[in-house]
Amino acid sequence: xxxxxxxxxxxxxxxxxxxxxxxxxxxxxxxxxxxxxxxxxxxxxxxxxxxxxxxxxxxxxxxxxxxxxxxxxxxxxxxxxxxxxxxxxxxxxxxxxxxxxxxxxxxxxxxxxxxxxxxxxxxxxxxxxxxxxxxxxxxxxxxxxxxxxxxxxxxxxxxxxxxxxxxxxxxxxxxxxxxxxxxxxxxxxxxxxxxxxxxxxxxxxxxxxxxxxxxxxxxxxxxxxxxxxxxxxxxxxxxxxxxxxxxxxxxxxxxxxxxxxxxxxxxxxxxxxxxxxxxxxxxxxxxxxxxxxxxxxxxxxxxxxxxxxxxxxxxxxxxxx
Amino acid sequence: xxxxxxxxxxxxxxxxxxxxxxxxxxxxxxxxxxxxxxxxxxxxxxxxxxxxxxxxxxxxxxxxxxxxxxxxxxxxxxxxxxxxxxxxxxxxxxxxxxxxxxxxxxxxxxxxxxxxxxxxxxxxxxxxxxxxxxxxxxxxxxxxxxxxxxxxxxxxxxxxxxxxxxxxxxxxxxxxxxxxxxxxxxxxxxxxxxxxxxxxxxxxxxxxxxxxxxxxxxxxxxxxxxxxxxxxxxxxxxxxxxxxxxxxxx
Amino acid sequence: xxxxxxxxxxxxxxxxxxxxxxxxxxxxxxxxxxxxxxxxxxxxxxxxxxxxxxxxxxxxxxxxxxxxxxxxxxxxxxxxxxxxxxxxxxxxxxxxxxxxxxxxxxxxxxxxxxxxxxxxxxxxxxxxxxxxxxxxxxxxxxxxxxxxxxxxxxxxxxxxxxxxxxxxxxxxxxxxxxxxxxxxxxxxxxxxxxxxxxxxxxxxxxxxxxxxxxxxxxxxxxxxxxxxxxxxxxxxxxxxxxxxxxxxxxxxxxxxxxxxxxxxxxxxxxxxxxxxxxxxxxxxxxxxxxxxxxxxxxxxxxxx
Numbered sequence: 001x002x003x004x005x006x007x008x009x010x011x012x013x014x015x016x017x018x019x020x021x022x023x024x025x026x027x028x029x030x031x032x033x034x035x036x037x038x039x040x041x042x043x044x045x046x047x048x049x050x051x052x053x054x055x056x057x058x059x060x061x062x063x064x065x066x067x068x069x070x071x072x073x074x075x076x077x078x079x080x081x082x083x084x085x086x087x088x089x090x091x092x093x094x095x096x097x098x099x100x101x102x103x104x105x106x107x108x109x110x111x112x113x114x115x116x117x118x119x120x121x122x123x124x125x126x127x128x129x130x131x132x133x134x135x136x137x138x139x140x141x142x143x144x145x146x147x148x149x150x151x152x153x154x155x156x157x158x159x160x161x162x163x164x165x166x167x168x169x170x171x172x173x174x175x176x177x178x179x180x181x182x183x184x185x186x187x188x189x190x191x192x193x194x195x196x197x198x199x200x201x202x203x204x205x206x207x208x209x210x211x212x213x214x215x216x217x218x219x220x221x222x223x224x225x226x227x228x229x230x231x232x233x234x235x236x237x238x239x240x241x242x243x244x245x246x247x248x249x250x251x252x253x254x255x256x257x258x259x260x261x262x263x264x265x266x267x268x269x270x271x272x273x274x275x276x277x278x279x280x281x282x283x284x285x286x287x288x289x290x291x292x293x294x295x296x297x298x299x300x301x302x303x304x305x306x307x308x309x310x311x312x313x314x315x316x317x318x319x320x321x
Numbered sequence: 322x323x324x325x326x327x328x329x330x331x332x333x334x335x336x337x338x339x340x341x342x343x344x345x346x347x348x349x350x351x352x353x354x355x356x357x358x359x360x361x362x363x364x365x366x367x368x369x370x371x372x373x374x375x376x377x378x379x380x381x382x383x384x385x386x387x388x389x390x391x392x393x394x395x396x397x398x399x400x401x402x403x404x405x406x407x408x409x410x411x412x413x414x415x416x417x418x419x420x421x422x423x424x425x426x427x428x429x430x431x432x433x434x435x436x437x438x439x440x441x442x443x444x445x446x447x448x449x450x451x452x453x454x455x456x457x458x459x460x461x462x463x464x465x466x467x468x469x470x471x472x473x474x475x476x477x478x479x480x481x482x483x484x485x486x487x488x489x490x491x492x493x494x495x496x497x498x499x500x501x502x503x504x505x506x507x508x509x510x511x512x513x514x515x516x517x518x519x520x521x522x523x524x525x526x527x528x529x530x531x532x533x534x535x536x537x538x539x540x541x542x543x544x545x546x547x548x549x550x551x552x553x554x555x556x557x558x559x560x561x562x563x564x565x566x567x568x569x570x571x
Numbered sequence: 572x573x574x575x576x577x578x579x580x581x582x583x584x585x586x587x588x589x590x591x592x593x594x595x596x597x598x599x600x601x602x603x604x605x606x607x608x609x610x611x612x613x614x615x616x617x618x619x620x621x622x623x624x625x626x627x628x629x630x631x632x633x634x635x636x637x638x639x640x641x642x643x644x645x646x647x648x649x650x651x652x653x654x655x656x657x658x659x660x661x662x663x664x665x666x667x668x669x670x671x672x673x674x675x676x677x678x679x680x681x682x683x684x685x686x687x688x689x690x691x692x693x694x695x696x697x698x699x700x701x702x703x704x705x706x707x708x709x710x711x712x713x714x715x716x717x718x719x720x721x722x723x724x725x726x727x728x729x730x731x732x733x734x735x736x737x738x739x740x741x742x743x744x745x746x747x748x749x750x751x752x753x754x755x756x757x758x759x760x761x762x763x764x765x766x767x768x769x770x771x772x773x774x775x776x777x778x779x780x781x782x783x784x785x786x787x788x789x790x791x792x793x794x795x796x797x798x799x800x801x802x803x804x805x806x807x808x809x810x811x812x813x814x815x816x817x818x819x820x821x822x823x824x825x826x827x828x829x830x831x832x833x834x835x836x837x838x839x840x841x842x843x844x845x846x847x848x849x850x851x852x853x854x855x856x857x858x859x860x861x862x863x864x865x866x867x868x869x870x871x872x873x874x875x
Contacts, residue, residue: 062663109860113867116606116662116806120798121863127795128856135849177436185433185440192424195413202373202407204399204428204486213434243795247608247670254667295678301671305664306656 001179004261009316013262016269020168024161036160037232042272043167044228049252049264050174051221055214056250057259058187060194062119065106065126066249069219071133071241072099073226078236079139081147088150088157095227096220102129103219107212126246133238144237150227157231167228171265174221179261190214251301257313266312274300324387326351326490326520327372327403332381334367334544341367342378343544349490349522354512356523356531359541360564365524366408368541369494372522373405374398386489399428402489406479408498408524414468418459418478421467422450425485453481457511473504480511490520497527509533532556540564573707578828579821580703584713586820587720591775592793593800593812594727595768601807602740603761605654606662608669610772610797611790612676613649617642617773618785619680622689631694635777639770646769650762658761673791680787688786691777716778723771724813731809740764799859805872814870819855826851 005014019026020043027036048070055061076095085091106125113121139145149157157163181187189210193200200207230236239245248271256267275293283290304311325348334342341364349355359365370376372383374395383391390398399405413421423446427433430446440446454460457477462470467478476496483491496512497505509530512521525531531538532552539549540561548558555561592614599605620641625634653672657665693712700708731737739760742749751757776790783789800819804811830847831840838846862870 056663062666064666109864113863116600116604117802117863117867117869119606119662119666120802121859123795124799124802124856124859127792128853131849131852135846137846180437180439183439183441184437185427185435185443187436188420188424188427188440189433192413192416195415196411198375199407199411199413200424200428201395202399202405202411203425203482204396205433206394206396210433244791247666250663250667251670254663258663292678292682294674295682298671298673298675298678301674302653302668305660305668305671309664 001176001261004179007317009313012316013265016262016265017172020171023168024164033160036164038272038276040160040164040167040232041229042268043164043171044225044232045249045252045271046265046268047167047171047174047228048222048225049249049256049268050171050178051218051225052249053253053259053264054178054181054190054221055211055218056253057263058182058194059190059211059214061111061211061215062250063110063122063215063218064119064243064246064250065122065124066218066222067241067243067245068126068129069099069103069222069241070226070229070245071129071236071238072102073223073228074230074236074240075133075136075139075145075226077150077227077230078145078147081150082139082145086148086151088152091150092227096223099223099226100216100220103216103222104212107215107219111208111211111215123243123246126241126243130238130241130243133241140237142238144235144239146235147230149231149234163231167232170224170228175261175265182261186210186213254309255304255311257311258309260311260313263311263313270312324351325349325384326386327522328384329368329372330382330384332368332371332383333379334364334371334376335379341544342371342381345381345541345544345546347539347546347549349520350537351489352516352520353536354516354521354523354534356525356535356538357541358525358528358531358538362543363541364544365541366494367544369405369492369524372403372492399486399488402486403492404483404486404488404490405492406476406483406494406496408494410472410475410479412467412470412475412478412482415466417464417466418470418474418481419447419450419454419463421478422453422481422485423447425482426450426453429486449485453485456484456515457481458507472499473501473507476500476504476508477511480515484515484518488519490522491515493521493523493525495524495526497525497530505530573704574828576704576707577709578824580709580717581713581828582821582824583817584716584720584820585824586817587717587724588775588779589793589797589800589820590813590816591720591723591771591778592797593804593816594809595771596797597801597804597807597809597812598740598764598768600801602764603658605657606665606669607654608666608794609649609672609676610768611792611794612673613642613646613769613772614776614790614793615680615785615788616645616676617769617776618691618780618789619684619689620645620773621777621780622684622691622785625691631691631781635774638773638777642773643766643770645773646766647762649769650765654765655758655761677787677791686787688784691780691785693781712781716782719774719778723774727809736760736763796855799855802869803859803862805869808869808871811869811871818858822854822858823851826854 004010023039024036027033048066052063052066055063073095076098077091080091080094110118110121110125134142155162155166189200189205193207193211197207229240252267252271253264255270256265257263274297278293278296279290282293282296327349330346332342332345345368357365367376371378374393378391382389385398385401385403388401390401413424423440426446426449451460454463457480459474459477459481462474467475470478496508500508505527512534523534535552537550538552538555539546540555542564547564548555548561596607596610599607617638621634621638624637625631628634628637653668657668697712697715699711701711701714703709731740739755796819800815801812804815827848830850831844834846
């Protein structure tokens with residue numbers, strides 16, 4: 001990853017990372033504690049988006065159900081907590097295990113399909129999880145579940161600064177792994193299969209196996225972000241994994257620059273920033289219009305899909321390798 | 322006589338009412354260049370599909386290197402040593418020429434569940450890739466994205482990729498397609514040069530190339546082999562003249 | 572027994588409604604290879620536009636009849652303005668763009684009609700019950716839905732099998748390049764097909780309104796079920812959409828009707844009542860998964 005931080009594009013990425021690293025200090029300095037909450041969520045979403053980039057960006061697999069992993073990670077933690085098991089060292093590995101199992105299962109089924117069928121089946125499986133959660137009356141059903149945060153020895157998750165830095169550390173780890181994967185043997189198989197699957201089979205690669213592995217890894221990281229998201233608000237609800245959220249994740253990946261290492265991070269930042277910016281902008285144009293920011297955001301997405309596929313990352317300069 | 326490396330027996334493939342492969346039994350020996358010719362609609366593409374694993378025959382068997390591969394998936398046949406090039410060039414367009422070949426090498430270098438090491442600096446992949454590129458004469462264009470290579474160069478790249486896995490037999494699906502006179506002659510030279518490394522099953526329309534290269538030729542008409550033998554035997558065969566060569570006085 | 576019959580009819584009614592929605596979707600998929608997430612928005616717009624016309628004319632039928640051409644026009648405008656730029660793009664672009672359209676339409680509805688939902692009453696002349704069997708009353712409105720739904724299905728089947736447009740649709744579903752080569756005005760055909768899909772979606776929306784609700788985002792969740800239906804039925808196949816829609820309709824209703832009792836055998840009653848709808852939804856996805864394992868291109872789908 002250090003190599004990725006060289007050059008002009010790398011400088012931008014490095015700057016962003018430095019800013020993020022010092023966010024707790026900056027927000028305290030400018031007395032904008034609210035921004036730290038937003039920042040925490042941006043970082044968590046960036047982890048999820050980066051994991052989606054592994055299968056969507058590198059692998060070309062349009063998974064429209066990635067937000068389900070938010071839910072799985074979050075609900076396992078929430079349910080355990082509600083049942084008296086608050087130790088993070090027990091909850092988190094279990095939540096990750098469930099996410100991995102689920103990813104492996106639906107990956108094995110979904111990856112037998114192609115193109116549009118794949119998109120739909122991943123979407124449908126996410127809906128399945130969504131409805132399962134809605135039906136869990138004992139754990140709040142549609143209203144969701146409040147619970148006490150995980151207890152992690154050494155780190156008090158209720159302290160906003162500590163929690164933020166923990167999330168940021170996970171983001172760094174995810175980015176590092178993503179950068180290694182991009183140029184590894186594994187990454188090349190994924191990217192080759194995206195370019196021409198039949199060709200890769202004809203070269204002798206059992207493509208299915210590698211895609212399944214990628215899908216499972218992405219699911220695990222998605223589950224991790226779900227664990228973090230649940231702990232951020234000490235709350236889980238089915239809404240966390242609505243298909244709109246899956247769509248938001250795809251938007252972040254594309255907006256930031258699909259397949260680019262820091263793309264999802266830029267995309268997550270831009271996504272949250274857009275809402276924060278469009279609202280007052282519309283307000284300026286006409287009082288009360290601010291709450292209708294999606295009426296601008298929607299067409300923006302259409303325009304991006306049609307004309308600006310390279311995303312933010314492509315605006316920063318040409319890519320190498 | 323050497324044991325046939327690739328053997329089909331009684332191969333049948335139907336598409337609805339059409340019999341594309343009609344009880345076909347052919348043999349390709351190790352180390353020979355065996356050409357498969359026939360008029361359009363003869364079933365050459367269908368046969369290729371069944372040999373590579375893209376199509377399932379309705380009945381009959383295919384043996385490669387002594388093993389029954391009739392139901393083996395595509396990638397498994399490649400691992401056994403049967404490599405192919407595509408009729409419509411199918412290189413990985415976003416990757417450079419050397420990356421394309423390095424991937425071909427990688428496919429035969431154990432599993433690829435390696436996440437950390439950077440493949441661009443992996444000598445065990447890059448060096449064989451270089452050698453393959455040199456063999457086909459593309460080493461000067463190694464770093465160029467495959468999409469910007471000329472048509473002839475992409476064909477060369479296809480061959481380099483097929484060779485990278487050190488196959489026992491190459492299945493070449495119309496390698497001369499879309500090539501001009503000079504490019505075709507270069508390709509014929511290349512293929513002749515490569516014969517020492519591995520045998521080939523060559524599907525072609527270009528008769529100059531076929532008669533220049535082939536050790537043996539099989540003629541396919543309506544899914545059936547109507548003649549099989551040396552180029553001289555084929556030239557002399559009345560059935561072949563009637564069915565195919567008769568229209569093109571050569 | 573009577574209860575079972577009523578539930579089966581409810582399942583048929585739901586299935587027909589879903590068929591209307593799925594038919595348009597499978598057409599645009601099959602012919603234009605277009606992933607259109609905004610199809611649910613057309614469902615929603617149909618309902619809201621109908622509400623406006625119904626309120627204006629004070630008649631359900633008049634309002635509905637006015638809403639249909641309006642929805643058709645909306646569909647055509649949408650196709651010309653945005654959708655036609657998405658043909659030949661990869662599916663990700665289509666997903667992204669139509670996702671943006673969903674957000675846009677949801678917000679548009681909020682601006683024009685306000686955040687609170689609207690309601691459309693069951694028309695008075697259909698407010699009674701009919702006796703489908705002696706001693707078995709069934710709501711007339713739902714019965715009318717079934718009649719209308721079947722009529723549309725028959726008309727669509729006739730359209731596809733016996734008209735020139737239908738021939739083009741069938742040809743296009745199996746080979747897009749071919750219809751272009753036939754010298755057909757592709758642009759017009761696509762606009763018509765999209766508009767037709769929009770009308771069906773809008774019709775489904777306005778017909779569903781009196782028995783469910785008219786609210787922002789009403790099309791979003793039901794859209795996914797429509798996608799599941801066309802995946803089960805096979806993309807591009809109207810027959811498949813019909814069969815799958817009937818199947819899904821039955822699973823949904825029977826599940827809701829009989830699962831709670833089944834579950835109460837080993838669950839607390841409150842939990843059983845809450846879990847039942849969730850499980851019947853889950854069942855639909857399980858069926859989809861099973862179909863895809865057995866036939867990756869759906870029951871009546873074709874490999875392109």
